[in-house]
Amino acid sequence: MATASATLLLSLALLASAAAASPSSGAGAISRFQEYLRIDTAQPAPDYAAAVAFLRGQASEAGLEARTLELAAGKPLLLLRWPGRRPSLPSILLNSHTDVVPSERQKWDHPPFSAALDEASGRIYARGSQDMKCVGMQYLEAIRRLRSAGFVPDRNIYITFVPDEEIGGHGGVELFVSSKEFKEMNVGLVLDEGLASPGDEYRVFYAERSPWWLTIKAKGAPGHGAKLYDGSAMENLMKSVEAIRRFRTSQFDLVKSGEKAEGDVVSVNFAYLKAGTPTPTGFVMNLQPSEAEVGLDIRIPPSAHVEALERRLVEEWAPSSRNLTFEFKQKMSVLDNFGKPAMTPADSTNPWWLLLEEAVKSAGGKLVSAQRRVPQRNRDIRVHHQGTGHPQR
Numbered sequence: 001m002a003t004a005s006a007t008l009l010l011s012l013a014l015l016a017s018a019a020a021a022s023p024s025s026g027a028g029a030i031s032r033f034q035e036y037l038r039i040d041t042a043q044p045a046p047d048y049a050a051a052v053a054f055l056r057g058q059a060s061e062a063g064l065e066a067r068t069l070e071l072a073a074g075k076p077l078l079l080l081r082w083p084g085r086r087p088s089l090p091s092i093l094l095n096s097h098t099d100v101v102p103s104e105r106q107k108w109d110h111p112p113f114s115a116a117l118d119e120a121s122g123r124i125y126a127r128g129s130q131d132m133k134c135v136g137m138q139y140l141e142a143i144r145r146l147r148s149a150g151f152v153p154d155r156n157i158y159i160t161f162v163p164d165e166e167i168g169g170h171g172g173v174e175l176f177v178s179s180k181e182f183k184e185m186n187v188g189l190v191l192d193e194g195l196a197s198p199g200d201e202y203r204v205f206y207a208e209r210s211p212w213w214l215t216i217k218a219k220g221a222p223g224h225g226a227k228l229y230d231g232s233a234m235e236n237l238m239k240s241v242e243a244i245r246r247f248r249t250s251q252f253d254l255v256k257s258g259e260k261a262e263g264d265v266v267s268v269n270f271a272y273l274k275a276g277t278p279t280p281t282g283f284v285m286n287l288q289p290s291e292a293e294v295g296l297d298i299r300i301p302p303s304a305h306v307e308a309l310e311r312r313l314v315e316e317w318a319p320s321s322r323n324l325t326f327e328f329k330q331k332m333s334v335l336d337n338f339g340k341p342a343m344t345p346a347d348s349t350n351p352w353w354l355l356l357e358e359a360v361k362s363a364g365g366k367l368v369s370a371q372r373r374v375p376q377r378n379r380d381i382r383v384h385h386q387g388t389g390h391p392q393r
């Protein structure tokens, strides 16, 4: 079972370099990629119907089985299967999302859905070209070639094209991982989104930080703006802001000194501050308000000491002794459904990792272990982690 996977991964890598070496053989692949890019799947109104119709056509040409699941109304999820010789083995899932983030049309040299190709540099300009339509198309192109070379995988290979990753994945992967279709797939390994590599190294991303969206509210006696007194809402809140800022600095210093990667520290950023008594032209200037509020976007790496952070919140950032209360708008667990940190081991303890490493090396690629880190923003990976736990051995 291990050998078959190695063969597949190796083939994907080899075919990618073969296409680069011989541009004419990749012409069809490039025009198919452009066609996908020209479908406007920008949030908040992605044309999922057109994307799925196009991809179903591609799947049929590649000889893959296709099913469209509509787990949320109007949000089709395309599920493709390349049957393996031994379907009882845990399968491999290759995932990509079909939606893209919006674009400011007037700031683009080429319209964002034109997929303009600059012949001299070979660059293609389009929203979603990296995030992440290129990945989905690379899977399909690699499979096309492997199939035409007569290759049959040992285990089932699934390819999913999912909606709504850019708006949280609730109508996409989140529903999918709890569906009966997903359970029946018996997934052993998922490959999903990372960040594009600016060089020719393969960078591996093996976890995702969990977002905590936190609001802290302060209350205090209102008072005249001319008087100094203890315990105003603003004073209570600003003490918290100072404590949070000190913590933020301590984490950022670890990144600046090179001791930790950005994805390995707890990031804390202020999203909003809300206080004051409004007037039609601004704020009342001689009044200390009775309420004040701050909103924070906190990202927690799977390795973080969560209990310590929660204690810090209760004791330093929002102590009830200073009339502060807090509420989580979102609090994603750093653990998977099996109670372990949602993180794929990227070392020799994980047989899937060894296969990937071996395949990249055999294809002449560079796998830069120092650049293994946690990406900043993939929501679907986190859901997959929480749904599947550690890869099966």
Ligand SMILES: [Zn+2]
Pocket: 097, 131, 132, 165, 193
């Ligand atoms: Zn993405």
